[in-house]
Amino acid sequence: MAKSRFRSTTEHTMDSKGRLNFPSRFREVLNQYDSEILMVAPWGKNHLRAFPLPEWEILEDRLMTEGREKPDLANFIRYVVGGVAECSLDKQGRVQLPVQLRTKVSLAKNIMLVGMIRHVEIWDKEIWQQDNEATSENFDSFNEQLSQMGIF
Structure with missing residues (x-):
């Protein structure tokens, strides 16, 4: 059975x-990862990305294999992997x-959580x-790429 997505x-x-608060529909997706x-990792200067542990490990594996061939990624790896934090949900479903x-x-008080299929972005509103x-x-700038994918 395919996993649900964020x-x-x-x-x-x-x-x-x-x-x-981590929304219940996002917790349901997370539960499918057991x-x-x-x-939770910094992703540039504007937002964080929260990955279920198994998805994060896939990202790390790709960085260890394919990333070795791209020396320019060392700073990215240092920033993201070096800055990641392991966060667990509490009994109230908060992170x-x-x-x-x-x-x-x-990040201030008002936060936007954005489901991005395999991870969640965390933004200041x-x-x-x-x-x-x-x-x-x-928005129209996406037309060519979407067309190439057969979506548009």
């Missing part, structure tokens, strides 16, 4: 301790984001709105 966007409020562990990760991507608006304005 889909849709939801707004949440992070408390003063950095705890964030793990309550999320590997606590370490302060160094919250600070790195300017204001930064996400700006990025999402820019994507909306340039």
Whole structure:
């Protein structure tokens, strides 16, 4: 049976301790991985990515094999793999984001969780709105790639 995927966007409020509710539909996907562990990594300056542990291990394996052939990826690996944090869900279904990760991507109180099929992006709401608006304005730029994939 195929695994469910992380889909849709939801707004949440992070408390003063950095705890964030992980939506029940996302917890259901996570449960299919037989793990309550999320590997949360910085992904540039705008957001974090949260991977179920098995998906994170696939990413690491690819970096160890294919990444060796690309010396320019050393800084990426240092930034992402060096900055990753193992986070578990608590009994209330919340994940606590370490302060160094919250600070790195300017997470404040209002957070957007974005399902991205195999991982979840964690954005500050204001930064996400700006990025999402820019994507909306340039939406036609995706037509050629989507067409090549047979989607459009």
